[in-house]
Amino acid sequence: MKIINRKARFNFKLEPERYEAGIALTGEEVKAVKGGRVDISSAHAIIVQNEAWLLNANIMVAKDPTRTKKLLLKRQEITSIGSLLKLKRLTLVPLSMYTTRRLIKVKLALGKSKRKFEKKKTVKVRELERKLGSY
Numbered sequence: 001m002k003i004i005n006r007k008a009r010f011n012f013k014l015e016p017e018r019y020e021a022g023i024a025l026t027g028e029e030v031k032a033v034k035g036g037r038v039d040i041s042s043a044h045a046i047i048v049q050n051e052a053w054l055l056n057a058n059i060m061v062a063k064d065p066t067r068t069k070k071l072l073l074k075r076q077e078i079t080s081i082g083s084l085l086k087l088k089r090l091t092l093v094p095l096s097m098y099t100t101r102r103l104i105k106v107k108l109a110l111g112k113s114k115r116k117f118e119k120k121k122t123v124k125v126r127e128l129e130r131k132l133g134s135y
Contacts, residue, residue, distance in 0.1 A: 001033065001034055001035070001036050001098065001099050002096060002097075002098040002099075003033075003036065003038045003039075003040060003096060003097045003098070004095070004096045005040045005041055005043070005093070005094055005095050005096060006041070007041045007042075008041075008093045008094070008095050008109070008111070010114075010119065010122065011113065011114055011119070012091065012093050012109075012111030012112060012113055012114060013111055013112045013114060013118075014093070014095075014109045014110070014111040015090070015109060015110040015111065017109070017110070018095070018107055018108065018109050019073065019077060019081065019107070019108040019109070020105055020106070020107055020108075021052065021071040021072055021073045021105065021106050021108055022071070022072035022073075022103060022104070022105060022106075023054065023069055023070070023071055023072065023097075023104055023105070023106050024069060024070040024071075024072060025059070025069060025104060026061075028061045028062070029059045029061055029069075030104065032059050032060055032061050033059060033097065033099070033104050034099060034104075037059065037060040038057065038058065038059050038060070038097055039057075039058040039060075040057050040058075040094045040096075040097055042056050042058075043055060043056045043057040043058075043093075043094050044056065044091055044092060044093055044094070045071060045092035045093075045094065045108060046092070047078060047081060047082040047085065047092070050075065050078055050079070050082075051070065051078070052070070052071035052072075052073050052078055052081070052092075053068050053069065053070060053071065054068070054069045054070075054071055054094065054106065055068055057069060057094065057097075071106065071108075081110070084110055085110070088110075088112070089112070090110040090111060090112055091110070091111055091112070091113060092108055092109075092110060093108065093109055093110075093111045094106050094107070094108055095107045095108065095109050
């Protein structure tokens, strides 16, 4: 099962490098992820005291669906991501959540938030391309 965050590319200018992280979930949450009952469109990750955490990921379970979940990354990755977050003022955005064999992984990217006029420009360009393609 693969859940894609379609809003990530619209709301953020993403850096080219990607990170793959495991995620610590409860049994009920694992079952929901394998069933595809996940919304990561408003989620983001933070680094606190050399630990990575996923915030606002809505896994539709009975109790506490937006619980903060721990991301499992190597120490070197966490320190390099943390320094980039502070230095360039970026956000760690989940692009997708998927299963590999019996594990659940999250693909992350660093991104800078787009401003309102940049989003409008993106919509305009997309509509122009659609019109040109239909003729």
